[in-house]
Amino acid sequence: MSVWSFKWLEIHAVDHCNNNCMGCNNSSPVASHREYSAEEYLPWLDELCRRKIPFEELSVMGGEPFLHSDLAHFVQTLKMRYRKRMMLSSNGFWLSDAGIRYHHDLLMLTDVLFISRYPNIAKEVGGNDAFEYWVNELRRRHPHLHVDVRAMEHSWRELSYTSEPLIVNKHCFNAECTNLLADGRMARCGPGAYAHLDHSICPEFTGSNDMFYDLKTDNSDFWMWRKRWPLDACKHCTHFKATTVRWKVLPGAPRHREYEVEYHRRMIANAASQGRFEQATEIATDALRRFPDEASLFSDLGLLRLLDGDYVEAKGWLLKALHLDGACREALQNYALLITKYRPDIQSNGG
Numbered sequence: 001m002s003v004w005s006f007k008w009l010e011i012h013a014v015d016h017c018n019n020n021c022m023g024c025n026n027s028s029p030v031a032s033h034r035e036y037s038a039e040e041y042l043p044w045l046d047e048l049c050r051r052k053i054p055f056e057e058l059s060v061m062g063g064e065p066f067l068h069s070d071l072a073h074f075v076q077t078l079k080m081r082y083r084k085r086m087m088l089s090s091n092g093f094w095l096s097d098a099g100i101r102y103h104h105d106l107l108m109l110t111d112v113l114f115i116s117r118y119p120n121i122a123k124e125v126g127g128n129d130a131f132e133y134w135v136n137e138l139r140r141r142h143p144h145l146h147v148d149v150r151a152m153e154h155s156w157r158e159l160s161y162t163s164e165p166l167i168v169n170k171h172c173f174n175a176e177c178t179n180l181l182a183d184g185r186m187a188r189c190g191p192g193a194y195a196h197l198d199h200s201i202c203p204e205f206t207g208s209n210d211m212f213y214d215l216k217t218d219n220s221d222f223w224m225w226r227k228r229w230p231l232d233a234c235k236h237c238t239h240f241k242a243t244t245v246r247w248k249v250l251p252g253a254p255r256h257r258e259y260e261v262e263y264h265r266r267m268i269a270n271a272a273s274q275g276r277f278e279q280a281t282e283i284a285t286d287a288l289r290r291f292p293d294e295a296s297l298f299s300d301l302g303l304l305r306l307l308d309g310d311y312v313e314a315k316g317w318l319l320k321a322l323h324l325d326g327a328c329r330e331a332l333q334n335y336a337l338l339i340t341k342y343r344p345d346i347q348s349n350g351g
């Protein structure tokens with residue numbers, strides 16, 4: 001057994017985020033929309049075990065990990081194989097009765113949930129009081145889960161990069177956040193791990209020799225690499241200064257609404273495909289509270305009513321979708337289905 005161990009090891013479920021925080025690699029307009037499977041990490045986690053490099057917890061991050069199409073499977077695969085504590089980090093955009101109920105299995109598998117509360121996300125959830133209410137509901141419904149909430153508005157750490165070398169005179173807490181990438185490389189910190197997503201970062205930072213340890217090819221002393229401080233990259237990064245700045249979103253691009261709509265529509269489809277129409281309807285209703293002008297969600301609601309045999313109500317929702325967006329592909333398809341397949345039922349119901 002090594003004398004060293006990781007308290008936690010960070011891995012990414014997705015690269016993208018619904019929030020557009022200024023100074024975050026995963027919010028970069030050029031960041032990839034990439035989702036990872038748990039299976040991509042298994043060879044490298046197995047390799048760490050083979051090299052007797054212990055880790056106590058796996059921290060699943062993003063981007064925003066709740067945008068993953070099957071986060072419960074992702075977490076379950078890792079938990080079953082390595083029997084470690086599982087941590088999740090999220091901005092909590094999914095907090096609601098429908099969201100907490102939908103993620104029941106995922107939350108049962110999770111030991112620690114870090115929630116960063118951003119003003120724009122809290123507003124969508126219903127305001128700070130509503131946000132707090134749902135956090136308390138999470139704690140009440142999942143007493144095993146340690147939920148840690150951090151208000152980000154006044155505690156955003158400045159992160160910028162500079163070609164001119166800085167004098168590094170403080171330890172950076174990020175240097176303790178070792179990341180494992182899906183290609184088998186380990187990175188000393190999150191900003192270094194995902195700097196490739198933001199092409200505007202200076203080459204003096206991205207060209208660091210100290211940042212990565214490649215489990216595929218590197219046989220040098222792992223813990224020597226892990227303990228090195230400061231890194232050559234730190235001279236080109238302001239994060240070690242721990243300067244707190246007011247949190248901001250990218251000008252003109254506050255949130256990726258399309259990711260959130262996609263997230264809700266996937267939940268609706270998953271619940272409906274398992275015959276849980278009532279739950280699917282609840283999710284659609286919650287999503288429409290957030291996005292009252294989103295035609296595709298009205299179309300989903302129409303399809304749910306159609307599958308439930310309520311052709312008149314289905315027609316109403318589909319017409320509402322088409323009223324909002326006459327070119328909404330899903331609404332046109334569902335309306336065509338309603339007319340061609342169910343017209344006799346509509347007529348007999350007076351629709």
Ligand code: SF4
Binds near residue numbers: 173174188190
């Ligand atoms: S100062 Fe920058 S490069 Fe150095 S560990 Fe912190 S975040 Fe990473």
